[in-house]
Amino acid sequence: MDLQDEEIEVRVRTLAVDFVGVSKEYLVNGKPVKALASITLNVKEGEIAAIVGPSGAGKTTVLNLIAGLEKPSEGDVKVLGLDLAVSSEHALSAFRSANIGFIFQSYNLVSTLTAEENVELMMELAGWSDSGRNEKLTAELMNMVGLTDRAQHLPAQLSGGEQQRVAIARAMANDPPLILADEPTGNLDQKTGLEIVKLLSRLKGEKGKTLVVTTHDDRMVEMADVIYRLENGGLGSVDRPVRVRS
Amino acid sequence: MGVWEALIGPLGFAAKSLRRRGFHSYLAFLGLTLTVATTTFLLLIGQDLAARLGIDSSMRSTFGISWLILAYLVLALALISIVGLLSSSYLVSSMINQRMRDIGVIKAAGALPRRLLSYVTFEAFVVIFSSCLVGALSALLIYASWSWPSISLYKQVGPVPNTGATVLIVVPLISFLLCYVVASVRVRRIVGSSSVNAISRQLSNLDLKSLGKPLRIKRLGSAFNLATRSMSRDRGFNRTLLSVGLCVFLSMVVLSGALVSADTSASYVTRAMPPHILIVANSNIYNQYVTLGKLFSRTTPVPSVNYLNQSYIITPQNASAFRAIPGVETVDTRLITMTSITGYVKAHFASNQDTGENINTQIIPEVETGTTQALIVGIDASNAIGEWYTSDGFLQSNDAQYTMIAGDSVVGNIVQMPLNLSQVSAFNFRYDIKSALVDPLNAGRVLYAPVQTVQGNLGVNGYNVLLLKVNNDPAASSAVSQLASSHGLVVGSQDPILNSNLAFLNATWSYIFLVPILALALTCGILLSYLATNFSRRFNDYVVLKILGANVWYRLKLLIWESWGVLAISMLIAIPGAWAVSIFFLVPDPSVSVADLELSTLVSTLALTSVSLATATIYSRRLGLTTVKDLKP
Numbered sequence: 001m002d003l004q005d006e007e008i009e010v011r012v013r014t015l016a017v018d019f020v021g022v023s024k025e026y027l028v029n030g031k032p033v034k035a036l037a038s039i040t041l042n043v044k045e046g047e048i049a050a051i052v053g054p055s056g057a058g059k060t061t062v063l064n065l066i067a068g069l070e071k072p073s074e075g076d077v078k079v080l081g082l083d084l085a086v087s088s089e090h091a092l093s094a095f096r097s098a099n100i101g102f103i104f105q106s107y108n109l110v111s112t113l114t115a116e117e118n119v120e121l122m123m124e125l126a127g128w129s130d131s132g133r134n135e136k137l138t139a140e141l142m143n144m145v146g147l148t149d150r151a152q153h154l155p156a157q158l159s160g161g162e163q164q165r166v167a168i169a170r171a172m173a174n175d176p177p178l179i180l181a182d183e184p185t186g187n188l189d190q191k192t193g194l195e196i197v198k199l200l201s202r203l204k205g206e207k208g209k210t211l212v213v214t215t216h217d218d219r220m221v222e223m224a225d226v227i228y229r230l231e232n233g234g235l236g237s238v239d240r241p242v243r244v245r246s
Numbered sequence: 247m248g249v250w251e252a253l254i255g256p257l258g259f260a261a262k263s264l265r266r267r268g269f270h271s272y273l274a275f276l277g278l279t280l281t282v283a284t285t286t287f288l289l290l291i292g293q294d295l296a297a298r299l300g301i302d303s304s305m306r307s308t309f310g311i312s313w314l315i316l317a318y319l320v321l322a323l324a325l326i327s328i329v330g331l332l333s334s335s336y337l338v339s340s341m342i343n344q345r346m347r348d349i350g351v352i353k354a355a356g357a358l359p360r361r362l363l364s365y366v367t368f369e370a371f372v373v374i375f376s377s378c379l380v381g382a383l384s385a386l387l388i389y390a391s392w393s394w395p396s397i398s399l400y401k402q403v404g405p406v407p408n409t410g411a412t413v414l415i416v417v418p419l420i421s422f423l424l425c426y427v428v429a430s431v432r433v434r435r436i437v438g439s440s441s442v443n444a445i446s447r448q449l450s451n452l453d454l455k456s457l458g459k460p461l462r463i464k465r466l467g468s469a470f471n472l473a474t475r476s477m478s479r480d481r482g483f484n485r486t487l488l489s490v491g492l493c494v495f496l497s498m499v500v501l502s503g504a505l506v507s508a509d510t511s512a513s514y515v516t517r518a519m520p521p522h523i524l525i526v527a528n529s530n531i532y533n534q535y536v537t538l539g540k541l542f543s544r545t546t547p548v549p550s551v552n553y554l555n556q557s558y559i560i561t562p563q564n565a566s567a568f569r570a571i572p573g574v575e576t577v578d579t580r581l582i583t584m585t586s587i588t589g590y591v592k593a594h595f596a597s598n599q600d601t602g603e604n605i606n607t608q609i610i611p612e613v614e615t616g617t618t619q620a621l622i623v624g625i626d627a628s629n630a631i632g633e634w635y636t637s638d639g640f641l642q643s644n645d646a647q648y649t650m651i652a653g654d655s656v657v658g659n660i661v662q663m664p665l666n667l668s669q670v671s672a673f674n675f676r677y678d679i680k681s682a683l684v685d686p687l688n689a690g691r692v693l694y695a696p697v698q699t700v701q702g703n704l705g706v707n708g709y710n711v712l713l714l715k716v717n718n719d720p721a722a723s724s725a726v727s728q729l730a731s732s733h734g735l736v737v738g739s740q741d742p743i744l745n746s747n748l749a750f751l752n753a754t755w756s757y758i759f760l761v762p763i764l765a766l767a768l769t770c771g772i773l774l775s776y777l778a779t780n781f782s783r784r785f786n787d788y789v790v791l792k793i794l795g796a797n798v799w800y801r802l803k804l805l806i807w808e809s810w811g812v813l814a815i816s817m818l819i820a821i822p823g824a825w826a827v828s829i830f831f832l833v834p835d836p837s838v839s840v841a842d843l844e845l846s847t848l849v850s851t852l853a854l855t856s857v858s859l860a861t862a863t864i865y866s867r868r869l870g871l872t873t874v875k876d877l878k879p
Contacts, residue, residue, distance in 0.1 A: 102794055
């Protein structure tokens with residue numbers, strides 16, 4: 001391995017998500033409830049991290065913290081090198097629109113926008129003002145997810161699988177290095193879920209994206225480079241099956 | 247908590263459902279309560295004002311002006327009732343629509359439609375009944391604590407027969423019945439539709455026709471373009487636009503109608519008694535004329551005077567001498583006297599068509615309509631100072647000798663409609679009534695006739711009052727005073743009479759302006775409810791945008807465009823429409839002050855805009871607290 005290769009290796013191995021001793025408490029009816037208890041996890045660039053665990057284990061809280069939607073009660077959260085705990089609300093919004101793509105279990109497309117408008121909206125939020133270029137990119141993304149003929153449909157006119165594919169196109173729209181997916185196959189049948197899993201694996205393979213996925217789907221877990229198992233807000237175990245395989 | 251949880255049947259369903267829906271239940275209850283309370287309170291205030299002003303103006307004012315004031319009040323209260331009822335039914339409809347998905351889920355789970363119908367209807371009944379009850383009680387409390395005793399009108403008129411109890415029962419009752427009917431129909435429709443439609447309600451709220459190339463204005467930014475797409479595609483927004491537009495329109499009719507009516511009533515008085523006019527008469531007649539002129543605004547008794555006393559008569563030669571003074575532009579020579587008049591409806595033919603082709607004609611004999619004391623003013627039509635508001639014009643030089651114009655306070659009793667069939671007997675002569683006019687002189691109990699005819703009837707060769715229009719040259723006024731003094735006459739300005747009458751009108755309208763101001767407050771409350779309902783309905787979309795990276799400013803701009811956009815479009819249609827109605831349909835021969843209309847538009851625009859901006863800001867701040875967990879499946 002020459003020096004150039006080493007440099008590439010170092011760059012690839014940069015941490016996309018770095019949690020050190022992160023805790024999160026909520027006040028419920030005036031009483032503190034611990035959602036996360038001193039968690040340390042890290043996801044390297046280009047990896048797929050699966051976060052698994054029963055409902056209420058704290059999976060969505062982890063995604064909220066990565067996206068900067070919530071701040072930790074304790075510990076350090078660094079995402080793509082940015083310390084989110086000390087960033088302003090405005091900076092966090094700018095960070096999200098430029099660096100993070102979201103895929104939700106319930107798709108959460110904007111109900112009044114067509115499929116392609118939902119994708120294009122993400123480009124506008126990222127500040128891309130060249131509408132000609134945005135339209136061209138949108139068409140490419142719609143083609144990538146195989147929905148060119150459904151581009152002019154509203155979310156309510158699309159099936160669950162189609163909506164999730166639009167959500168994936170939307171997550172790719174601002175070309176983010178990091179994609180967060182909250183149980184992306186949770187609402188889909190086996191066959192459609194498999195299509196979504198394949199599509200997400202392409203994001204890593206072809207586009208080099210980092211994925212953090214909360215899931216109960218074994219196919220998603222199999223695809224992961226690292227698996228964090230949460231139990232009652234704490235980190236139960238960490239597996240790196242990809243490393244074992246390699 | 248245990249008590250609620252233990253309830254079963256419709257009451258248990260309603261209690262649990264309302265508790266679980268928390269914020270949305272509270273919002274529906276609050277919006278409905280506020281609407282019912284404000285509408286009831288406004289109608290309570292309005293009927294009290296109408297009763298007091300009715301009594302007050304029957305002692306003063308004129309029939310025409312009283313009619314204008316009371317007609318405005320009745321119209322305003324009717325429009326406020328419509329706004330209140332419209333808003334209540336819209337809020338109930340929105341409340342039921344928010345339950346559409348839950349109803350679909352419960353039905354899909356196997357609930358019997360009839361039982362589901364009764365349970366959901368009972369839940370709506372609980373909200374509607376409690377809102378109407380609390381609204382009525384709140385209105386009563388505010389009304390009872392209203393500081394009437396500190397208001398001079400209350401002191402002047404004292405206790406009045408109050409119909410408050412009727413308003414207090416009728417308004418909440420009608421609100422309740424209407425809301426309940428709307429809720430029942432809506433629930434029946436949802437329960438009757440398929441569960442799938444009810445569950446996937448999103449599509450039914452969208453207008454698919456407006457898909458296609460959306461409006462895109464680059465300069466106004468992405469938030470504006472997103473807002474226009476949402477507004478054009480969301481049927482809920484269209485319904486809101488219609489409701490808000492109608493409420494703004496009706497409120498603006500109430501507001502601009504008050505201004506136009508106030509300006510018009512003042513113009514009627516000013517046209518009858520123009521400013522900068524000199525009154526020349528013997529001191530006794532002068533004082534009497536001033537008293538008669540101020541009867542519009544005061545209830546002082548009119549002393550008995552022999553108007554035709556020879557020492558009070560100004561000869562035609564003396565009148566001509568005034569006319570000859572340089573700077574005197576017009577001399578209005580009048581012979582006034584108070585006398586008993588009797589009204590008649592002339593004998594005439596009346597035709598009516600029976601069920602077939604036959605037309606039956608019969609003679610209606612003459613009818614006497616009554617006798618009263620009235621001021622007769624003999625006037626030279628060609629030199630009359632005054633541009634009265636009349637129904638069919640003032641006296642003309644080519645009118646028949648025995649023609650009269652009736653003051654508005656004798657119309658409707660002594661003088662009856664149609665005027666061409668009316669006659670008045672004065673000085674034992676019959677006069678035909680040509681027209682009616684609004685005149686504050688003797689509080690409208692006045693009749694104008696050609697001065698030569700009156701002189702002939704009374705055997706008087708001269709006048710007892712001269713009204714002079716003089717230019718601004720002080721020398722002319724001085725010459726008038728000198729000439730009057732040399733003939734034992736006094737000179738005074740008509741302005742104090744006019745000012746007294748206008749002050750009375752201003753005071754009266756200042757009480758009435760409370761109604762449009764409160765109507766505007768009601769519209770602001772309704773707008774707040776509408777926007778809150780819409781924002782709540784679309785909240786999930788806003789949360790998605792926040793999570794995707796829309797910053798605070800983008801979210802605020804989006805909410806402002808969506809709220810203010812609805813308002814701006816509503817106002818753009820409603821305000822010119824309200825102006826048109828107020829100017830062209832509300833009062834005859836209106837007088838419009840552009841400054842007043844601008845002021846009313848500015849005030850209402852500022853108030854409503856503030857509400858829309860405040861709502862957008864509140865929801866923007868609420869959005870700031872949301873996370874992925876707040877997204878609804």
